[in-house]
Amino acid sequence: MALVPVTELLQRADREGYAVGAFNANNMEIVQAIITAAEKEQAPVIMQASQGAIKYAGLEFITGMVKIAADAARVPVALHLDHGTDFDQVVKCIRSGFTSIMYDGSKLPLEENIAVTNKVLEITRPIGVSVEAELGKIGGTEDDIHVSDREAMFTDPEEARYFVEKTGVESLAIAIGTAHGQYKGEPQLDFARLEKIKKLVRIPIVLHGSSGVPDEAVRRAISLGVCKVNIDTNIREAFVWEMRRRIEADPTEIDPRKLLGPARDAAIAIIREKIRVFGSCGKA
Ligand code: G3H
Ligand code: 13P
Ligand code: ZN
Secondary structure, rough: OOOOOOOOOOOHHHHOOEEEEEEOOHHHHEEEEEEEHHHHHOOEEEEEEEEEHHHHOHHHHHHHHHHHHHHHOOOOOEEEEEEOOOHHHHHHHHOOOOOOOEEEOOOOOOHHHHHHHHHHHHHHHHHHOOOEEEEEEOOOOOOOOHHHHHHOOOOOHHHHHHHHHHHHOOOEEEOOOEEEEOOOOOOOOOHHHHHHHHHHHHEEEEEEEOOOOOOOHHHHHHHEEEEEEEHHHHHHHHHHHHHHHHHHHOOOOOHHEEEEEEEEHHHHHHHHHHHHHHOOOOOO
């Protein structure tokens, strides 16, 4: 199957009350793990590459690997730029074959975020590439921020309504208490805020920093309008912990395939688990 845009996947998820998993792809084994897990669960899937992943693997390699995997897949696969903060990078990804873009202008003043998001939409609309924007600031768990300061970074519902009205963006990433990376305690999500935002914007909502969020909280967020759930850290943990176990079990092992193969299997297992929590199994 050729790569598909994200819009249709999310609109169906929105209508039917589930979420599509968006998994970060950093190397060949993880690309393969994401596809294998999605096929086993018969789920549509979003493969996403961050600017860091593109820098690490090279744009042509990332696009090439995902295209090859998608062409052979029996489920719909989209290729999405995760947290694109640079307009030129966005253009390069579109030229390379990405079917979806996140333009993350969350660090910019509101009007500037709107202006650049609209510039991106001018390019993507005629060619059917999907666009996700971000409003509010989704921090990292490493940022030692006081709760009240963290809440000040949360997405303002009225601002979200205004942003969507001024851009017509297809999906919106919001800050409601999740953070990127490994959590120190249990994340507390602001569900009331999510509900308010969803009522005002009516487009698919994206949850970032979803690794480590308890399954029940993820399910509740999905029931309130989250249609795309981003997972990276949980894959990294599964992959690296398995490699570490293998190395510790046999420090003389020098065949990378004997370490990377089991790591890939561990990634498949966690991605399948997530897909089941998101309710997208059987929706391909
Ligand atoms: O949202 C952040 C993702 O986990 C990507 O992280 O920039 O280290 O690739 P990265
Ligand atoms: P985690 O690494 O916390 O799962 O976040 C992933 C993410 O939001 C990618 O955009
Ligand atoms: Zn993110």
